[in-house]
Amino acid sequence: MRDASAARLAGFPGHAQPDVAAQYVYVGRQPILDRDGALHAYELLFRAGRYNYAEVNDDAQATAQVVARTIGGIGVPAVLGQHRGFVNIDRALLFSDIVHLMPPERFVLEILETVHYDASLARRLEELRGAGFQIALDDVHEPSDELNAMLPYADIVKIDFLQTPPRTVEKLAAMLRGHGKTLLAEKIETREDFALAHEFGFDLFQGYFFAQPQVLATPRNRSLRPGLLRLLALLSGDAGIVELEAELKLNPSVVVQLLRLVNSSAFGLGRNIASLREAIIATGTRQIARWAQLLLYADTGDLPWRADPLVELAATRSRFMELAANWLRPGDDEFADAAFMTGIFSLVHIVLDSTPDAVLEKLGLAPQIREAIVARKGELGALLLIAEVAGEGGDAAPVAAAAGFPALTPDVLSDLNLSAAAWFGAHLAEPVA
Template sequence: MQPVDRTPPPGDSADGQADLSAESSAPREPESVYLGRQPIIDRKGALHAYELLFRDSPDNRARIFDDVQATAHVVARTVGEIGLSAVLGDHRGFVNMNRDLLFDDIVHIMPPERFVLEILETVTFDARLFKRCEQLRAAGFQFALDDVVALTEPLHEALPYVDYVKIDFLAADRAHIPELAATLKRHGKTLIAEKIETHQDFDEASKLGFDLFQGYFFARPQVLVTRRSNPSRTALLRLLGVLSGEPGIAELEAELKLNPNVVVQLLRLANSSAFKLARPVSSLREAIAATGTRQISRWTQLLLYADGRHLPWRSDPLVQLVGTRARFMELAARVMQPSNEEFADAAFMTGIFSLVHVVVDLPPVEIIQLLKLSREICDAIVEGSGPLGALLRISQAAERGDAPELDSSTGSNAGFAVLTPVVLAELQFEAATWFGAHRVE
């Protein structure tokens, strides 16, 4: 639920963090970042969870032009820049998710036991999405359906995959809410009455058996503010280059020390509940060992892509495709050469960096110099040559659904003959869903 075009004064900060402020009169600082949160309470009035909301100023308005960018900011600010403990305390956070985001790597920056994925009312359900929900539920995530106003066939089909259902008290026909609530209760769902604005609304929802409540009657969204962590583009690219080369802890530690903002966020990430450590991490070396280079690399990519002021997310699916493209290429490389792990790793890195130059608006050659990529990867990205270049073309053709190009690319070399249409279809599906089974290694 995103309250739009309302300008309530933010509530006072209740989390005791010295660097957080909710003063609406404070001047907007260009080096500050903002995050909205609205309480979700239980029948006794106790705090149950927060809904986390995108904010780009202390004005407490939702000015959203891109759902993906907005959620990227919410996740980056909650997990890294402000920190889970400061934002959520011991409670869960509800985060809005559109269809693309449910298949995106952003999901796996969030510790599943701390977040509920709130599926927007605009999402269309189908077999592929249901499969994705099953995978994410197996990974520990819970789901909520947002802005439900009536019983529909798609709602019935989605119920087995969700834990919470949020009923919009402003938009729903009040005469139909009792039947809607009773039906959902019979299916064992936790009911949230959202947009509760009066005591009468709360009393009615309570009598109908709603479990949780959210709305202006209880609390307006609070705006948290902290100073922006904004690593430079060049520093992030250089760090990605180091990460791509399987660095030792000493080498990675030295490079990270050149990125103090990343270090702060990495320590917060390592100390989050995602890693279930016996004691808090207190040193950079411990954070590296606890988190692992793969998760550090993904976090660095998120920082690179989520900086909306300087490195904006595109409205086209370039950023969203990079993870699945890289995984698709890695899987295809393993099918072609099952015992050649080096080839699979190079294929993955080719996919990852094939889109970075578009996102950061730098020439490919300049990117390659910063990243110190191998000649084979460079040739694949810049010239489309070599086996990696052919794999990149196959990946691009698969994304477009270009069957003639796929036939041409796989038939031009005997080594690609194993990539039959059936195999390619399986690889596409696995590449789109592999993040659901991700664990830090």
């Protein structure tokens, strides 16, 4: 459920001053009650400050921040206790590997009403339910063909009492009970709403009649980006435990979040982790990579990540270089992977407001990647030059010919550019898990 009545909450007395708010990160939680009035779960909500309303410009980024703050910031026990947390999920995050950071026995995936049904969505929901997740459909307010198509893949259906007339609520409730779904009445704001929902056989209840969202806060970590980028560079190179441990020891704030992750119930260890090495082994490199990506995703600055021109430039450049490498050396996966990494890290100095040499010296990248970015040396350096010219709309064919890549003709370069742009657009619509 996205927040209702935001305007009337704008004057909430807990509003923090900007300089104070900047020192903390926040998560909102609203109780979900059962038919006996007992606490059943919480819905977790994005909050930019202590004021009790949302300012969401990007659903995926907001959810990433909620998950990062719940698991790695405030901590699952402090936020949820022994209960489950409902988390809003848009299509991008639904198809992202990041969703698997959430232990399925603790989190319910609440599919936003903006997510539309198709065959790929059905397959993904089947996968997630098979992994143990419960799926909730959000903001349902009328019968529809889309709702009918989604029902086989849902466990819980949330009916919006502010938008739905009582007769429609009754009709929906009867139909959904016939399909064996758990019914959740959301946006219950009056005693009359609650009585009606109870009469219609709803199982769960949520709204301002019971409680406004509570805002939880924890001190904000200083920027994690430098450490996360080094960590991702190591992971991309299949670094061993010793290397990962050494890197993590240099980044206490990342370690704290990693330990909170591994000590959550996600791993079912039944005990606390006593050492950093044990945490790395228990978590696994794939899960660490997911976590690092989530934290970067949640810390993308003021712009939604889809609208950030730097994100688009890094993505399209790296993909262009990967495609060009594949064109030049079909089947040479190492060369293509190195080309992609060169494109990704060629813009890191802008993110960190530094110089390429200063940033890359600390990342431990392969020498050929570092030399390509810093000095435009080698084949990777030539590909980077070609990508820069092509990305700026220039004629990259002479650059390719001078670099000894005559196969990169103007037509080929044009096709690669279009393919890279199309790949970025498709990635925004539906990232592959």
